Amino acid sequence: MNNCMISDSAMIKENVIIGDNVIVEDNCYIDYGVILRDNVHIKKGSYIGARCILGEYLMDFYSDRINKVHPLIIGENALIRSDTIIYGETIIGSNFQTGHRVTIRERSMIGNNVRIGTLCDVQEDCSIGNYVSLHSNVFVGEKSVIKDYVWIFPHVILTNDPTPPSKTLIGVTVEAYAAIAAGGIILPGVNIGEDSLVGAGSVVSKNVEKETLVVGNPAKKKSQIQEIENKQTGQQVYPWKYTFSRGMPWEELGYNQWLKSESSK
Amino acid sequence: MNNCMISDSAMIKENVIIGDNVIVEDNCYIDYGVILRDNVHIKKGSYIGARCILGEYLMDFYSDRINKVHPLIIGENALIRSDTIIYGETIIGSNFQTGHRVTIRERSMIGNNVRIGTLCDVQEDCSIGNYVSLHSNVFVGEKSVIKDYVWIFPHVILTNDPTPPSKTLIGVTVEAYAAIAAGGIILPGVNIGEDSLVGAGSVVSKNVEKETLVVGNPAKKKSQIQEIENKQTGQQVYPWKYTFSRGMPWEELGYNQWLKSESSK
Amino acid sequence: MNNCMISDSAMIKENVIIGDNVIVEDNCYIDYGVILRDNVHIKKGSYIGARCILGEYLMDFYSDRINKVHPLIIGENALIRSDTIIYGETIIGSNFQTGHRVTIRERSMIGNNVRIGTLCDVQEDCSIGNYVSLHSNVFVGEKSVIKDYVWIFPHVILTNDPTPPSKTLIGVTVEAYAAIAAGGIILPGVNIGEDSLVGAGSVVSKNVEKETLVVGNPAKKKSQIQEIENKQTGQQVYPWKYTFSRGMPWEELGYNQWLKSESSK
Structure with a gap:
């Protein structure tokens, strides 16, 4: 716990572990048993639920067990519920909310007013815009791009490997205002158009035009969204x-x- | 830890956190690192696995960080496995069993002899009858009603929003003795009839008659269950x-x- | 902590709980808050992430709350990420890797060089070969058999009960070099042939021949894999x-x- 700046107005509960170069700003609340690894910066007014791990180790830790510098920045007024794990090398905007047991990997950019539900698993190198809502247990594969005002419902899967297993991952792009209903599976590289809607349980293998409803396995156009x-x-x-x-x-x-x-x- | 009643015959392991107005009855076992927030009542003979959080905060905690009164009652002889989180404002019957990492939100009523598997996520305002079994990673959306003797298998999703995103949630109802096989998705407001069976991976958009087998995406009647x-x-x-x-x-x-x-x- | 052998070169962080008859070999790293229950043997060079529970109780613990002898052996150079739970009565080979929050039940045999992703749930009595990769949130039902060099992608479900609920479970077998893409559901007793590929979101109710691509719900043969x-x-x-x-x-x-x-x- 060297070189830390912990505000006097921050509440730090029992059994919290704090690494080096950690900043906890005013009026933060760090609940029981949280682990803040090195180089974590939590902006003012944020709540970190019991036993979260922030600044989790990237792969480069495990070879020599020395933590490299991978800063994590959590914006103002976050509400991060218990047992959530967020890796280093990620920047998260203000008013961020999570459910429980969320996992967010390294090198992700997450905008403002984003909500990520219980059990979501956001892999590395993802980009998530502003006012995005991921409901429970969404899998966001490496290299996914989710634009502003997108809604993704429980157990949706954004894939990325066109010929699994391979080395060439191509992420999904979900355009602004699109919604993907529960259990949808989006195949690698697919573009989900602006304002479009993917029906529950759909398996989407082709781009979805804007303002279009697609349903089924494989997903086909059912109508314009205006007809719903x-x-x-x-x-x-x-x-x-x-x-x-x-x-x-x-x-x-x-x-x-x-x-x-x-x-x- | 004011105004608590912890039975002398209860085993409390290391690093357990106990709030105010907590009752732990005879022969309970509270494993390492459990958090019992305020107003939790654990009836006799219950086992609470390592690092469970019981009486978790509702949304009203986060504005002023003062815990409001939201009691949680756990019936006799519960077996709640490690890392499970149960919110306040819920009542659970006797002989309750969970797997690991279960999440149960506020204002749910859960009957006797219910088993909820690893990673299940039961949202708020749900009603679950007696002798119900949820296998692993079932998502039970807000306002779901699950009657007695129902079986729900891994990764089933009970949805609730007919036009996502919206404010008007309509829960699924699963009638007594029904079974929903792995990976089924039940659309909002659908009624799954008594003794019926939903095949694995089905996407159910219409009510299922009693004693009927449905399969497919979209799910269609395949036969009477007596013919299986x-x-x-x-x-x-x-x-x-x-x-x-x-x-x-x-x-x-x-x-x-x-x-x-x-x-x- | 009776009868334990903890190597002097092992790093043991704060709040670690160690039971009886535990062996921790040279150069292991046991992070904050890990629980090692009785009869756990961790071979040299292994990393155990924060708050893992190793040697978790089997059902026979809960009747009299006395831990029976169910050894767990973790091979050399494991990298087990935080919040993972592994039951007793299991043997795991060398170079094992997990993501976070993995659950592995009792009486499983796991080979060398196996990787099991975040949120995977491996039920009891499974057999997993060498160089197997399970991506995030895979459900491996009781009695599954996964041979060498198999790839299973996010949210795949391996089922086992032909007439749920029943007492006669028949596990899935996945032959060597097969790959099952994201969201696939494999029905009980199905054999997934060597070198075959199951497309994303497929529901597989019949055996898949070797070197065959199947897709859809229900899954049908689309081509030989050589044609992809x-x-x-x-x-x-x-x-x-x-x-x-x-x-x-x-x-x-x-x-x-x-x-x-x-x-x-």
Whole structure:
């Protein structure tokens, strides 16, 4: 615990292990048994749940058991629930939330207002935008790219190896506002178009056009998303950005007004 | 650790953290590093595996970091394996068993003789009957209802959002004696009928009639369950309540005799 | 901690719990909060990540809370990442690697150079050969047999109960050099032939012939594996043993030369 800066206003509970060069800013709360390895920087107002491991070792630790410098930065006001493991060499934006037992590997870039659910496994070299929600137990393969305002539901798998096993991984790209329903499997290199919807249990082997609903194994186009009706009300639901706003930046204004106000900034 | 009642006959191992208003009854065993947050009541004869967290914080903790009163009651003779997390505001019956790393959220009602396997994730506001078995890594979405004597096999997903993302969640209902084989995905609001069987890897978008076998993506009726034969013996297998009894209340008498004895009570 | 042999060259970090009859050989590293229950033998050069539980209790512990003798042997140079749980009564070969939160049950035989990814759940009585790779969150049902050089990708399920729920479990067999892509479900008793490939999201209910590609739900033969082309290069990819060698024993020589050198031994 050399060269650390732990704010006096931070709450550090029992059995916390703190490595070298660790910064814990004001009003953080580090619960029982957390392990902060070297070079971890936790910004103000963040809560780190019991027994999380932050700054976990990369592979280069294990040869000589000397921890190399792989900083981890957690943005302001994070809420990281218990038993989550985040590797070094990753940068995470503000208002980050996780469920329990999340694993996030090295060299990932994660934006602001991202939520990652219980048991999610985010592999190395991924890029995740802003306001992205991953529900429980999503597998995000190495080199995946997830743009802003994307929703991914439980047990979805983003793959990356076109000819397994091989050395040439090609990640999936999920464009802004797209949603992938539970249990979907996206094959390597596939592009999931803006505002599109992948139905539950679909196996997607080809690019999905924007504003398109695909379903099935193999997934095929079923309709434009504008044709989907709420079965109870008969009303149009998609693009969801016009009908759903909880936790989104347009929660107050509605999507159109918010977009206007953004573009006039 | 104010206002706690810890039985003298309870075994408390090293590094256990105990909050306020905790009751641990006779002959309980609390293994290394368990966290019992406030208002947890563990009834007699229960085993709590290493590093479980019982009475985990609900969302209302995180705003001011003050734990509100959300009691958790664990019935007699529980066997909760290591690394399991159970939130406050839940009531669990007697003879409860879990595998490792189970997560159970708030406001769930769980009956007697329930078994929940390794990595299962039971979301909030669920109702689980008696003698229910969830195998490994089952996802039970918010507002799911699982009746008595149901079997759910590995990696099954019970969904709840008809138009994701939305605010209107409609849980799945699984009727008594139904079985859902591995990897099945049940769409929001679907009713899985009594004694029915959902084949492995099925994606079920419509209600399943009682005593019916459905398979495929999308799932379609294949036969009545009475027509299913054991491939080795050629014998009728379903309804399984007549051919399988291990751990069931009719283990001694057989289903018919047991039913008679129950109805004459 | 009676009757233990802990090498002077082993690094034992804080809060490690050590039972009776434990052997930790030279140059091992036991990270924070690991629990070594009784009769665990860790061979030289192994790394055991934070909060692993090795030698976890079998069912016979819970009746009288007395640990019976169920030895666990971990071979040389293991790299077992944090939060992994391995039961007693299992033998694991050398150069074993796991991700985080792996669960391995009792009476499994695991060969040399095996890698088991984050969240994998290996049930009891399984047999896993040499140079096998299980990626994240694979479910290996009781009585599964996985031969040498097999690759199994994320969220694959190996089932075992032909008429769930029943008492007669029949495990899956995966023959040497086979690969099962992400999200595949293999039904009970199915044989996955040598050098075969199961496509992502397939539900396999019948035996797969050797050197065959199957896809779909239900899975059907699509082609011989020799007909699969790399979409970018147009080149033949399978059998993969001729085109991929990282971490394999033929990494230096290539498969054919290596096979020759092996057969002349």
